[in-house]
Amino acid sequence: MWLYFFGRGEVMDEMKLSDRKKQILKSIIDAYIDSGEPVGSKNLAAYGNISLSPATIRNEMSELESLGYLDKPHTSAGRVPSAQGYKFYVDQLNEDYRLGVEELELLGELTRFKTAQVESVIDRANKIMSGVTKYAAVSLARNENAGTVKRFDAVYIGEHSFLLVMILEDGSAKTSQLASEFTLTENDVRKIKELLNANLCGVVLDKIPLDQMMALEDAFGKHRALVGKILRAAYSVTRGDGTSDVKIDGLTNLLSYPEFSSVEKARSIVELAESRKGDIRKLLEFSEVGEEKGLSPVISDENGMKIFFGEESGDGALADTSLVYCSFPVGNTNAVIGILGPKRMDYKKVVASLKFLARSMGENGEALLPDGSKRIDGDAE
């Protein structure tokens, strides 16, 4: 059973619906997801497996509409599911969807990559998910600001540059290659490392008092100019907008759906991916931040699977989209992967794929410690 988070906190109750209404609603949404076009009573009677006349279906449709589950684009068009309708639909999704052979094949790649580098696991998962679902996949590699640098290291590269390594609270390592005006020796670099560890570990960088910073600069001697660069690098790693942790794949997939066939729509979705990664980050982080931007309601089930309906966000780019997402452990931290698709996307398949992903990443607690013999059992539920 899914939980509903509404703006006003109420919990929805569709138990009013008769079984027949449920069946009809479900058929309508299935048909709509399939075709992308408003579905009418006649077609539903003919191709949906409902043994009722179009007229009866019409009556039911009309009631479903007044109950808020369906919308009408215009008088003489068929019906289209409303956000409420979609919510009902995903709630009924418990019946399992069996992933196809090719889908399982692709998802199987995941287990192969569990042994690879930390930073690329999520990347690969993201690409694979976009390939499997044929929608866009969005991922967030680190879902909180890391706060402070736990430990510094510095690697000598050459006379004029070194690599600053910052190990964060969550065990992830960030690096930044820095250049110096003055000649650097290996010894200089070692000293820099020691100074940083002595002075900046666990320090919230925007709260450094000026005198402390000046003292640090003095300790750097002729390399004092580096202090600013280092602080800037550390700051952007701990306090940065984190947009580099947001990855998007499969935009092209998205553009092939009719809901993005106008250039404006396409443009707004490309813009989202190109210059609004911060917003996507907020979306994936869910919770308060999203709430304040009107990015709720969202529904969520007991497996941590969450669904966001873009329609209700008031955001133009997201208007016709939905996002299904969930988080799971990767290394010492958490990753979030979501599928962004048209709001009429194939929820069954998407939910099944994400569940498969979450299970194969999270099953052993620590996804990056390979167990070598991971099986694929071919069933997604």
Added chain:
Amino acid sequence: MWLYFFGRGEVMDEMKLSDRKKQILKSIIDAYIDSGEPVGSKNLAAYGNISLSPATIRNEMSELESLGYLDKPHTSAGRVPSAQGYKFYVDQLNEDYRLGVEELELLGELTRFKTAQVESVIDRANKIMSGVTKYAAVSLARNENAGTVKRFDAVYIGEHSFLLVMILEDGSAKTSQLASEFTLTENDVRKIKELLNANLCGVVLDKIPLDQMMALEDAFGKHRALVGKILRAAYSVTRGDGTSDVKIDGLTNLLSYPEFSSVEKARSIVELAESRKGDIRKLLEFSEVGEEKGLSPVISDENGMKIFFGEESGDGALADTSLVYCSFPVGNTNAVIGILGPKRMDYKKVVASLKFLARSMGENGEALLPDGSKRIDGDAE
């Protein structure tokens, strides 16, 4: 003067053209770049500063067409520049274009970023270029395969992971966070570093004999499983497709031009950016690789500024685009930045902006050694 690289190596000669023809051709292209629509004789007579009657202009146009400088979309439309026409046009571009105040303002940002981290300089430059030109900017951070790893380093992160640092021939540093199944100590990591430096420096990784690799695994002891991971990381860094070095910004800009107003066009250009970075890399690397894919001809001037006409590549996504690009030193290596726009893009402005960029990055030989007092003199030529 620009040099022309043709498929068959011939050098073009437009000296045949009378001054009047040149003037008319130039006006037509200016008008077309401005409006994006075929330009007719009447309009040209009215708004271009040519004191000839439409009829005369028509005669000249007709001759320019048969000489191959102009094309006609259909009988009763105006004329449109052909690839040859564009080539003539950019060749005449010597007359300088003065960048506007806002443009200079934006470009001025470049000098501020000269002091920042190595890896982000090109990123920022790319973003700024797309902002200034209102087209897409593409950049290549490293224009050759690095060959081998010059030196290894390893930074202990925690009990189950460490950061592998690979310093390449060109002085750039690449890192990869690796996880180990068995508990790691700082000492283990130090030993790993020594083993790598003793065995893999300067080694072409795909030519390691099996016995050597087995010996290395033995030396790793219980951490033998790491050898494979390390080799894979090093291989992808030295021999990888290098697509992560290709950055694209301003796709959204591109989508607002009418030549990309069909979804198919938009899709193909998004696809190019999303999953064909390898091709973009080849383009920016120019030379042989491009040649073999039919990615020539290209014209090039004495400042290293190059222009590629997508029309002639036979590549659908590039069909309506041009790419103006040039390379300049960043740190110890070379970067290439290009502007990808509709083939009727504002070459004057783009060339001026790129020249400004190349000059402010390359002027001091070593762009990453700040001189603190870089001036902006407000003239682009």
Added chain:
DNA sequence: TGTTAGCACTCGTAGTGAGTGAGTGCTAAA
């Protein structure tokens, strides 16, 4: 009382065809 057939009505869409206007090429006069 629930279900269905019939029918009038709505409304988006595809197709048609006349009108418009920007553009060309040709010819003959200046």
Added chain:
DNA sequence: TTTAGCACTCACTCACTACGAGTGCTAACA
């Protein structure tokens, strides 16, 4: 050599029509 005039082309716009999928209502039926 330049220009005015003229016939012709052709994409584009717009009003109009026909079509058809769909609805809602009413009355008959099981």
